Amino acid sequence: MSTDSVFVHFVQRFVFWVLFAMISCFVLRVLITLDLNKRVYNHTPGPCRVLTEKYKGTAGLVFVESQKRVYITFGYGKAHNLSTKTGIAFYDTNRADAAKNPQKQYDITEMSVNWNDYDGSTFIPTGIDAYSSSNGRVLLYVLNSHPDHQCIHFFQVDQLKLNHRKAFCDSAFTSLQDITVVGPDRFFVTNLAAFGRGWPQVFEFALQTGQGAVYYYDGTKLSTAVSGVNTPTAIGYDSKKRILYVGSLIRESLYSYKVNKDMSLESLYEMMLLTSPIGMFVESKSGDVWIAAHPVLSESAYHYTYPDQKRVSSSSQVLRIRFQEDGKTWVTTEPYANDGATISASSSIVFHDDQMLIGSSFGRLLHCDLTNSHIT
Amino acid sequence: MLLKIVGLALLAIMVQFGFKTLLMFDVNKRIYNHRPGVCRKIEGPVHGSEDIIIVEAKQIAFASSGIVWLPRPETPITWKGEIFLYDLKTRTYKAESLPIRNLEDVDGFHPHGMSYWTLPDGRVRLFVVVHSKSFHHSIVLLDFDEKRRELVHVRTIRDEKFVRPNDVVATGEESFLVSNDGGAQTVNANAFEAISGLYKGGLVYYDGELSHHLLGDTVANGIILSRDQKTLFVSHINKETIGIYEWDQANIATRRISEIHTLTGCDNFYVDESDHLWSGCHPVLKDAIGHLSNPSDLSLVAPSQVLRFTFSKDFQTAELVELLADDGRLISASTVGCPFDGGKQILIGTVARDLIHCDVSVPLDFY
Numbered sequence: 001m002s003t004d005s006v007f008v009h010f011v012q013r014f015v016f017w018v019l020f021a022m023i024s025c026f027v028l029r030v031l032i033t034l035d036l037n038k039r040v041y042n043h044t045p046g047p048c049r050v051l052t053e054k055y056k057g058t059a060g061l062v063f064v065e066s067q068k069r070v071y072i073t074f075g076y077g078k079a080h081n082l083s084t085k086t087g088i089a090f091y092d093t094n095r096a097d098a099a100k101n102p103q104k105q106y107d108i109t110e111m112s113v114n115w116n117d118y119d120g121s122t123f124i125p126t127g128i129d130a131y132s133s134s135n136g137r138v139l140l141y142v143l144n145s146h147p148d149h150q151c152i153h154f155f156q157v158d159q160l161k162l163n164h165r166k167a168f169c170d171s172a173f174t175s176l177q178d179i180t181v182v183g184p185d186r187f188f189v190t191n192l193a194a195f196g197r198g199w200p201q202v203f204e205f206a207l208q209t210g211q212g213a214v215y216y217y218d219g220t221k222l223s224t225a226v227s228g229v230n231t232p233t234a235i236g237y238d239s240k241k242r243i244l245y246v247g248s249l250i251r252e253s254l255y256s257y258k259v260n261k262d263m264s265l266e267s268l269y270e271m272m273l274l275t276s277p278i279g280m281f282v283e284s285k286s287g288d289v290w291i292a293a294h295p296v297l298s299e300s301a302y303h304y305t306y307p308d309q310k311r312v313s314s315s316s317q318v319l320r321i322r323f324q325e326d327g328k329t330w331v332t333t334e335p336y337a338n339d340g341a342t343i344s345a346s347s348s349i350v351f352h353d354d355q356m357l358i359g360s361s362f363g364r365l366l367h368c369d370l371t372n373s374h375i376t
Numbered sequence: 377m378l379l380k381i382v383g384l385a386l387l388a389i390m391v392q393f394g395f396k397t398l399l400m401f402d403v404n405k406r407i408y409n410h411r412p413g414v415c416r417k418i419e420g421p422v423h424g425s426e427d428i429i430i431v432e433a434k435q436i437a438f439a440s441s442g443i444v445w446l447p448r449p450e451t452p453i454t455w456k457g458e459i460f461l462y463d464l465k466t467r468t469y470k471a472e473s474l475p476i477r478n479l480e481d482v483d484g485f486h487p488h489g490m491s492y493w494t495l496p497d498g499r500v501r502l503f504v505v506v507h508s509k510s511f512h513h514s515i516v517l518l519d520f521d522e523k524r525r526e527l528v529h530v531r532t533i534r535d536e537k538f539v540r541p542n543d544v545v546a547t548g549e550e551s552f553l554v555s556n557d558g559g560a561q562t563v564n565a566n567a568f569e570a571i572s573g574l575y576k577g578g579l580v581y582y583d584g585e586l587s588h589h590l591l592g593d594t595v596a597n598g599i600i601l602s603r604d605q606k607t608l609f610v611s612h613i614n615k616e617t618i619g620i621y622e623w624d625q626a627n628i629a630t631r632r633i634s635e636i637h638t639l640t641g642c643d644n645f646y647v648d649e650s651d652h653l654w655s656g657c658h659p660v661l662k663d664a665i666g667h668l669s670n671p672s673d674l675s676l677v678a679p680s681q682v683l684r685f686t687f688s689k690d691f692q693t694a695e696l697v698e699l700l701a702d703d704g705r706l707i708s709a710s711t712v713g714c715p716f717d718g719g720k721q722i723l724i725g726t727v728a729r730d731l732i733h734c735d736v737s738v739p740l741d742f743y
Contacts, residue, residue, distance in 0.1 A: 024391050037399045039639045041683055041698030043410060044742050274406045319408055334408030334701065342742065371737045375411055 030206055033250060034298040040315040040337040045356065046371035048342070050364045051091065051106055056084035056307070058359035059145075060128035060178075061348040064138055065284070067157075068094040070350050070357055071140060072108060073125035077362045079145045080307045086124050087113065088142065088155075088162060091367075093352050106367060113155070113162045120164070122149045127178035129187065139165075141187055143176040147196055150176050152189065152217070170222050172215065175201070178280065180237040180244070182259070185219040188244060190232040205231065205250055214246055216263055225265050226257070234280035238287050241327065243268070245289055247277030254291070254321075271330070275317055276300065279348035279359065289321040292349040292358060295337070303345050307362040313340030318349050318358060320376070335376045336368060397571060401662040407679035407703045412722070413735035415706060418462065420471030423455040423671070425731035427490040427543065427644050428714045428723050430464070431500055434522075437462040437714065437723055439471065439731050440487035444507045446563050451670060453509050457486035459502070459518075459527060460731070462723070464716050469733060476518060478529040484508030485516075489543030489598070489644065491552065495519070502527065503552050505541045511561055513538045515554060515582070537580045537587040543599045543644060545608075547625055550584040555596035555610065563669075575614060581628055590630050598644035598712070602651065607633070607691065609653055613641045618653075620691045636694045640681055643727075644712035648719070653685040653694075656710035656724060659701070667709050671728030677704025682713035682724055684740060697740050700724065707732050 052058070056077030063070050070093060075086025089110045092098070098105040113120060126145040132138050138157040144150060150173035154165040175192040182188065194211035195201040204211060210230040216223050226232075226246070234247035237259070244257045244265060253272045257265035279292035294300040295317040303314035318336040323329075336358060338346075343366045348359035354373045358366040370376050425439040442457035460471035479485060488505040495501055500520040507513055515538065517530040531550070542557035559576020560566035569575060579591035579599065597611040601623060608623040608630060617637050621630040641658040648654060658664040659681045667678035682700040687693070699713060699722065709727040715736065716723070724732040 020387075028391075028395055031395065032398075032404050035404070037402070037639060038405060041640075041681070041696045041701075042742075043698045043740075044738060045410070046738055048739075048742055272406075274404060275408075317408075332408050332703075334410045337698065339696075372411070372413060375414070 026207075033208075033252075034301075035296045036298055038296050040295050040317055040339055042338050042342075043334075043336070044368055045335040045373070045376040046369040048336075048366055048368040049106060050342075051108055051357075051367050052365050053363075054085075055365075056082045057347075057362045058365040059126045059279075059347045059361055060142070061279070061281070061350040061357055061359050062128045062130045062140070063093070063281070063350045063352050064130045064132060066132045066136065067138060068092065068352075070352075071128060071130060072357075072359065072365065073128050073142060074365075075124060076126050076145060076347075077307055079124045079126070079147060080304065080362070082308055082362065087111070088125060088128075088140070091357065093355055095353065108365070109160060111160055111162050113164060114158075115164045118164050118167060122146045123153065125153075127176065127189070129179045129181040131181045131184055133184060139184065141179055141181055143179055143189065145176060150174065150196070152176070152179065152187075154185070168217065168222075170215075172213070172222070172224075177233045178235045180235045180280075182237055182239070182263070185217075186263075187217055188225060188235055188237070189215050189217070190229075190235045190246060191215060192231055192233060192249070208250055214244075214265070218263065225263075229255070234277045234291060236280035236282040236289060238282050238289075239284070241287060245280060245282065247273075247280060247291065249276045249278070249294075250297075252276050252297075254289070269328075271321070273319065273332075275319070277319075278346070278361075281349045281351060283351060287323055289323075290349045290351050291319040291321070292346040293317040293319060294345060299340070300345055303340075304361070314345040315340050316343045316346035316358065316360065318346060318356070320351075333376060335370065342366065401665075402660045403662060405660050407659055407681065407701050409703055410698075410701050411706075411734060412699050413737035415700075415732055415734040416469050417706075418469050418471050418731040418733050420460050420462075420473065421458070421731045422729070424728040425460070425725035426488055426711050426727055428646070428712050428725045428731075429490050429492050429502070430646070430714045430716055430723070431492060431494075432649075432716075433494070434500070435464045435716075437464055437716075438490060438492070438502060438520075439723075439725060440490050440504065441731075442486050443488050443728060444486040444509060444511065445488070445668070445727075446561075446566055447509065447511055448563055448669070451672070453486075454672065456483075457506070459487055459490075459504070461525070462731070464721075467733075471731060472525070474520075474525065474527050476527045476529060477521075479516075480529070480532065481508065484510075484512070487516075488541070489555070491544045491546040493546040493549060495549060501530070501546070501549065503544045503546045505544050505554065506532075513541050515541065515544060515552065517550065533582065535580075535582065535587045537589065540577065542597050545599050545601050547581075547601070547605070548584065552582055553590075553599055553601075553608070553623075554580050554582065555599045556580065557595055557597050557613070570614065579610065579630070583628065588628050590628075598642065598655065600645035600647055600653075603647055603649075609645055609647075611642045611645065611655070613643065613658075616641055618642060618655075618685070618694075620687075633691045636685070638683070638696070640683070642683065643710070644725070646712055646714045648715055650719075651687075653687070654699075654713045654715060655683050655685070656712040656726075657681040657683055658709060663704070664709050667704070668727060678709040679703050680707040680710030680724070680726070682710055682722070684713075699736070699740070700734065
């Protein structure tokens with residue numbers, strides 16, 4: 001046996017074992033990510049009721065303080081080939097209005113859209129945020145999750161109508177997820193993955209290549225705020241502290257960034273949630289971060305693959321993260337959790353005046369009262 | 377070539393075993409806090425409230441405190457075993473330690489699981505699993521003297537089949553079911569038993585004179601009978617399941633009905649007046665192990681969880697409601713949850729820490 005063949009043999013064995021270790025680690029990591037040994041245990045923070053079963057998906061929620069309204073996007077299921085109506089509605093959170101008209105307390109009102117010559121037939125709204133100017137004007141920014149028309153749509157609220165102002169599209173948008181507004185026509189958006197759908201996206205998730213991104217739009221120009229983020233989903237902004245929060249679906253964590261004056265982002269810390277965040281709401285008063293999450297990722301993957309089958313449901317979870325005075329430590333509480341029987345695959349959350357609205361990707365919109373919101 | 381295949385197969389088995397062990401220790405789990413209402417620590421028990429008995433007829437509760445479980449030679453046992461009495465009618469948030477008369481081994485009294493039986497004259501008889509400081513086991517019968525507010529020792533029962541008793545269910549004046557949560561008597565042996573899967577615990581029935589094996593080669597933690605005494609619930613904490621069995625006392629026989637997967641380590645049980653099963657659970661096993669390795673170290677805490685199970689009529693499925701979850705700062709390593717006052721209040725016990733009294737102001741039926 002020559003030294004060459006000994007060396008070749010050694011290299012072969014070395015390569016084999018390295019590959020074995022890598023493949024083993026990969027498989028184990030995928031299995032851990034799928035949350036196979038997890039489940040949720042049902043509980044509510046107070047009495048709950050379903051607001052609507054009409055729409056397949058209430059994937060985006062935003063609360064407008066000046067109007068005491070929650071704006072709701074519906075019809076996300078259309079992006080997954082469900083035949084469902086799409087649009088935007090609102091819910092009035094004002095309890096005084098509810099006292100006047102108890103019969104309509106839990107009604108939501110659909111808004112008509114004036115498209116101003118834009119073709120709205122491909123509009124599948126998902127993530128949404130709002131900006132209230134000092135003169136009372138309310139602007140809505142809505143992500144279109146249509147696979148072939150990934151755009152950001154600008155609307156202005158006119159009582160019960162929406163006026164379309166413009167649409168911003170870019171080739172970088174492959175899977176828009178969520179949006180958070182930092183000023184008039186200025187916002188951050190999350191792009192989940194380099195591939196928009198199908199098996200390429202699945203492989204990207206499995207390999208955890210971290211090809212997602214956070215983009216910043218300054219009113220005229222799009223720039224990359226953070227690149228190489230692992231599956232960014234929920235995004236929220238605390239304007240008092242100037243902190244941007246970005247959730248990671250696969251990593252099951254929350255990144256926080258300091259927003260500098262020039263709108264560049266400085267990484268602060270990563271909070272391990274051990275649940276996959278999808279939607280976010282930042283309380284302006286307290287700075288608490290509310291998260292709508294998919295706690296069992298294997299269930300969610302199955303549910304997103306077969307969204308029209310009632311039996312294939314996914315767990316829902318709402319977390320509330322309270323930051324302590326130092327801004328560096330926090331307490332996590334879980335106001336709501338459900339195994340999917342009541343609400344499946346929670347995707348958005350809003351809290352106001354001891355009320356909570358939970359939206360879902362393909363199903364119902366839930367309204368809950370919080371009996372003890374100070375400890376929930 | 378054959379050797380290579382065998383080697384690879386063994387390697388795959390080892391990787392799979394390692395993975396299963398990691399999942400068993402719940403390395404990818406955590407707890408998110410929530411409470412059903414305002415909670416308070418009850419003054420009195422500080423070193424455990426491992427099991428709770430609610431005597432509805434008298435509106436009182438008993439809690440066992442000062443457990444010794446798989447003691448380590450290097451950790452001194454500085455606490456004493458006690459049984460506390462708590463008045464459910466008032467909100468004093470104070471529990472009273474009951475003196476025990478005629479106990480033969482006062483220093484070796486460390487109570488664990490408990491059950492009770494009402495005697496014909498109305499007296500309450502407690503059945504208590506007791507470990508000594510050197511981890512010897514017995515079942516102690518104590519009668520509650522209401523006037524003197526003390527417990528009177530009636531009988532101590534030792535049996536070779538009480539291998540490592542955990543919980544007990546009274547079935548008569550001197551008969552009971554007792555669960556063994558393993559066979560190992562030391563920490564290291566228990567670790568081997570848990571990891572290897574060669575469990576030596578089980579279920580034993582004592583008829584007043586003789587003991588009978590019912591289940592073997594498993595782990596039985598909390599046990600309880602349904603209110604009609606026909607259905608037995610057994611916590612197989614090692615598998616994170618609850619076993620449901622028919623119990624035939626006349627023929628001293630069990631028949632397995634179903635097994636409910638909980639994905640959390642449920643400990644002791646309570647059955648309420650609506651036939652819901654309540655349990656305190658350990659959702660993250662690695663933290664529970666850390667906490668129980670040195671219960672006196674207050675910096676070691678374990679997450680807690682209180683669940684309510686509602687079974688289908690045939691006991692094949694269960695709906696789960698989570699009443700409370702805590703990361704350990706308020707309640708560390710919960711073992712049992714006992715609702716009272718029509719479900720508006722609940723007592724929560726822990727392995728080696730406080731007894732907690734909570735109000736319940738959230739709905740539990742919401743489907």
